[in-house]
Amino acid sequence: MELRNVEADLARFRTRVFVFTVVVLACFFLLLCRLVYLQVWRHDDLRAQAESNRTSIVPIVPNRGLIEDRNGIVLASNYSAYTLEITPSKTLALDTTIDGLAELVDITVRDRRRFKKLLDESKSFESLPIRNRLTDAEVARFAAQRFRFPGVEIKARLFRNYPYGELASHVIGYIGRINTSEKEKIESDEDQANYRGTEYIGKLGVEQSFERQLHGITGVEHIETSAGGRAMRRLSSSAATPGDTVALSIDIKLQYLVEQMFGDRRGALVALDPKTGEVLAFVSKPTFDSNLFVEGIDQENWQMLNESPDRPLLNRALRGTYPPGSTYKPFMALAALETGTRSATALINDPGFYMFGGHRFGSPENERGGTMDMRRAIVESSNAYFYSLANELGVDPMHDFMKPLGLGQITGIDVLGEVRGVLPSQAWKRNYYKRPEQQKWYAGETISLGIGQGYNSFTMLQLAQATATLANQGIQHRPRLVTATQDASTHARALVPLEAPRNLQFKPEHIAVIVQAMVGVTQEGTSARVFAGAPYLSAGKTGTAQAVSLGKNEKYNASRMEERQRDHSLYIAFAPAQDPQIALAVIVENAGFGSAAAAPIARRVFDYWLLQQYPNDDDLAAVKKGQGAAPAGTPRSVADMPWPPTERAKPAG
Numbered sequence: 001m002e003l004r005n006v007e008a009d010l011a012r013f014r015t016r017v018f019v020f021t022v023v024v025l026a027c028f029f030l031l032l033c034r035l036v037y038l039q040v041w042r043h044d045d046l047r048a049q050a051e052s053n054r055t056s057i058v059p060i061v062p063n064r065g066l067i068e069d070r071n072g073i074v075l076a077s078n079y080s081a082y083t084l085e086i087t088p089s090k091t092l093a094l095d096t097t098i099d100g101l102a103e104l105v106d107i108t109v110r111d112r113r114r115f116k117k118l119l120d121e122s123k124s125f126e127s128l129p130i131r132n133r134l135t136d137a138e139v140a141r142f143a144a145q146r147f148r149f150p151g152v153e154i155k156a157r158l159f160r161n162y163p164y165g166e167l168a169s170h171v172i173g174y175i176g177r178i179n180t181s182e183k184e185k186i187e188s189d190e191d192q193a194n195y196r197g198t199e200y201i202g203k204l205g206v207e208q209s210f211e212r213q214l215h216g217i218t219g220v221e222h223i224e225t226s227a228g229g230r231a232m233r234r235l236s237s238s239a240a241t242p243g244d245t246v247a248l249s250i251d252i253k254l255q256y257l258v259e260q261m262f263g264d265r266r267g268a269l270v271a272l273d274p275k276t277g278e279v280l281a282f283v284s285k286p287t288f289d290s291n292l293f294v295e296g297i298d299q300e301n302w303q304m305l306n307e308s309p310d311r312p313l314l315n316r317a318l319r320g321t322y323p324p325g326s327t328y329k330p331f332m333a334l335a336a337l338e339t340g341t342r343s344a345t346a347l348i349n350d351p352g353f354y355m356f357g358g359h360r361f362g363s364p365e366n367e368r369g370g371t372m373d374m375r376r377a378i379v380e381s382s383n384a385y386f387y388s389l390a391n392e393l394g395v396d397p398m399h400d401f402m403k404p405l406g407l408g409q410i411t412g413i414d415v416l417g418e419v420r421g422v423l424p425s426q427a428w429k430r431n432y433y434k435r436p437e438q439q440k441w442y443a444g445e446t447i448s449l450g451i452g453q454g455y456n457s458f459t460m461l462q463l464a465q466a467t468a469t470l471a472n473q474g475i476q477h478r479p480r481l482v483t484a485t486q487d488a489s490t491h492a493r494a495l496v497p498l499e500a501p502r503n504l505q506f507k508p509e510h511i512a513v514i515v516q517a518m519v520g521v522t523q524e525g526t527s528a529r530v531f532a533g534a535p536y537l538s539a540g541k542t543g544t545a546q547a548v549s550l551g552k553n554e555k556y557n558a559s560r561m562e563e564r565q566r567d568h569s570l571y572i573a574f575a576p577a578q579d580p581q582i583a584l585a586v587i588v589e590n591a592g593f594g595s596a597a598a599a600p601i602a603r604r605v606f607d608y609w610l611l612q613q614y615p616n617d618d619d620l621a622a623v624k625k626g627q628g629a630a631p632a633g634t635p636r637s638v639a640d641m642p643w644p645p646t647e648r649a650k651p652a653g
């Protein structure tokens with residue numbers, strides 16, 4: 001009995017030992033499998049993680065590329081300075097911290113407002129600047145007291161500088177701090193790795209449109225760190241590649257002259273090379289100082305710019321749309337010839353008005369009246385002639401002819417933000433208006449289109465391109481501001497390819513009729529007084545466009561109207577007429593007749609470009625006031641004019 005009990009106990013013991021042995025072996029097997037998995041299958045991944053525990057990858061932000069004019073004058077550059085930055089998430093009491101910092105460095109009310117604006121807009125960023133461009137003394141004072149300010153540090157970075165301030169600001173644009181929506185867009189882009197560490201990008205103009213060329217390629221540094229994350233030594237690095245230099249087609253000295261001639265008036269001018277499409281001047285007035293945006297514009301300046309009735313932030317050359325007025329008439333005449341609607345010798349009586357549907361359409365620009373052929377109608381700007389022509393053509397044929405010229409169309413210029421404007425047609429009206437009674441096209445609406453009024457609304461860029469196409473015998477080039485880029489390291493220059501032009505197939509004899517008539521405008525017509533004595537022959541057309549509509553029996557009287565309700569002054573022209581080298585369109589808002597305000601600006605642009613002449617101070621002052629005619633006094637040589645101009649704007653700071 002006892003023997004059987006002993007044998008049973010031994011059997012149970014052996015079973016337990018076996019089970020225990022199996023369990024231990026199973027555990028060792030699982031451990032072995034885990035070791036194989038970690039050492040073989042996860043080897044590369046774990047090694048990378050281990051490396052990341054002791055190394056840190058720090059992006060090296062590249063130097064932003066320069067922007068130059070056609071003659072190599074630098075319009076946007078960089079300089080290095082210290083900035084004092086706060087990381088809000090690491091700061092216990094933000095207001096207290098700022099007050100403490102103000103005891104060490106000069107922090108103005110404007111600095112505080114700008115910081116608050118950045119804080120509201122950029123909550124996802126690690127650090128925000130409270131002061132830029134610290135002096136050496138301020139850096140030393142903060143460094144001695146740094147232990148008091150957790151989450152505050154000094155960073156050295158490059159600042160963008162626009163040496164001429166407000167000059168050509170709409171063309172150049174500006175850079176600004178990346179906001180939340182821009183950050184999300186960058187993160188979804190295939191080029192997001194190139195923007196690691198980048199805090200500022202182009203926001204407008206060439207800075208925005210050529211961001212990728214100007215930005216460069218971000219470099220990296222591999223830093224060995226301690227367990228606490230402190231940098232110990234640099235393991236390896238890949239240098240950043242600076243951004244390309246971007247060369248513009250504009251002549252900044254010509255741009256400066258045009259902006260001077262506008263003075264305090266509002267308006268726009270676009271000058272093109274008709275043979276290439278290069279933009280020689282691209283003016284929008286008033287302007288703004290691009291330097292204001294570099295560090296984050298403060299609320300006071302933003303409000304001043306954004307709420308000004310003069311709308312300085314509006315690029316009038318690219319986004320401002322206006323009725324073309326009588327500058328439309330040469331294109332109307334060309335439409336008549338090309339469509340066979342009316343010959344150049346057809347005679348139309350102009351009694352000073354045009355009657356249609358019981359409504360009297362006036363012709364105030366033509367004083368003499370009488371029998372008009374096409375040339376005389378353009379030279380003397382006969383409204384009655386073109387009222388009747390519009391009626392004969394009809395709205396849709398007008399639309400179909402003007403569309404290839406680029407009027408009311410996107411020109412495709414190489415900067416972002418262009419607007420289309422309005423080239424009316426029956427289909428356009430049906431799509432634009434919602435109510436059926438508004439969608440119907442009335443025959444009377446066609447009449448005013450013939451003199452560039454009614455629904456017509458174009459940009460100066462579109463008018464300049466159409467004028468350049470006419471000057472170039474119907475061969476159209478896409479306007480462009482950037483002609484080349486230059487590698488900052490190798491200095492190799494790469495020209496931007498010139499796109500193949502478009503031939504609109506106008507008959508040379510028809511273009512000749514229009515050009516001869518436009519030459520007549522400058523010799524005996526509405527701009528003859530302005531172009532008196534010019535040693536070159538130019539072709540032009542004045543225009544006066546309504547800013548507001550008048551009542552049925554109301555007559556225009558500038559002296560009784562508010563300044564912003566007065567007519568706009570326009571002028572289109574090209575020169576020399578026989579071999580055009582420059583074509584332009586200019587508008588001076590609310591300045592009256594085209595011959596009084598716009599044409600004198602065009603004359604001096606031609607004198608600059610063709611004769612290398614610069615108006616003297618007295619003549620310049622007269623043009624600013626809208627009192628210029630032919631240049632008065634002795635002009636100066638462009639070569640003798642000092643550059644930079646003595647009154648140029650200084651960088652903001």
